[in-house]
Amino acid sequence: MKVAQAKLEMIKPEEVNLEEYEDWHQDYRKFRETTMYLINGLENFQKESYIGSLLFLICAYQSNKELLSKGPYRGHDEELISHYRRECLLKLNEQAAEMFESGEDCEVNNGLIIMNEFIVPFLPLLLVDEMEEKDILAVEDMRNRWCSYLGQEMESSLQEKLTDFLPKLLDCSTEIKGFQEPPKIPPYSTHELCERFAQIMLSLSRTPADGR
Structure with a gap:
């Protein structure tokens, strides 16, 4: 996320094709949205709130699939x-x-x-x-x-x-x-998203996977 944000900040409209510039912004917004869905889905899963988790993860998966269709490193795992x-x-x-x-x-x-x-x-x-x-x-x-x-x-x-x-x-x-309709989620700053993402991934790494 930080890499994508840095790239956007370095790009100036007069230096690139405006359509390409706008595409980058749209993809970045989509990536942030996907990240918010994923974080909320995983957090709900850990709370055993499976209905809430499912709805977020379904949205995350579909949104992430759109990102990955543009390149293998455009989205999440x-x-x-x-x-x-x-x-x-x-x-x-x-x-x-x-x-x-x-x-x-x-x-x-x-x-x-x-x-x-x-x-x-x-x-x-x-x-x-x-x-x-x-x-x-x-x-x-x-x-x-x-x-x-x-x-x-x-x-x-x-x-x-x-x-x-x-x-x-x-x-x-x-x-x-x-x-x-996708679940409503409040906006978060990039810093907040990075922190929450790091926390949930660390928490998951400590949870044994069942291998399914």
Whole structure:
């Protein structure tokens, strides 16, 4: 970030093509925005606020992908963002499954809300690139968890809800639908962003990765 900022400060409009100059500014703004999404996503993940984390990380991943399309060093580590995005979905799926297993109406309904609003709509993001084996395996894990309930005894009301939900989980297409509005985040100075980014990366380096 400091390198990009220094480069922008060195460039003078009269020395370069104005269109190129404006492109650099737009890319820098996009990089700052991506960084804010990433920081908030990782911070929420560490707080185990997985819904908030997921929304930020999805925005970070999509925004970062635009940056990387212009060059391999224009954005953040795509694998890092992909890892935590995937972990958020897996953890939310686990939470929702445990709610369903409780058998209590309120918990069951809340679990299915998580699945319908935060898992099913975003699975295409993990399926769109067939080369991402870890993402494909994560989707299979989530689907298998819910399919495992089919052979179990349960109340008819639960069976009905499961039967209604499963086709949505199993038949979701790879078509990526429009996202909801990106999470609102307050502006931060470059110094604040650098500090928070360094802190969260240091914190993550101390947290054992599960390898998924």
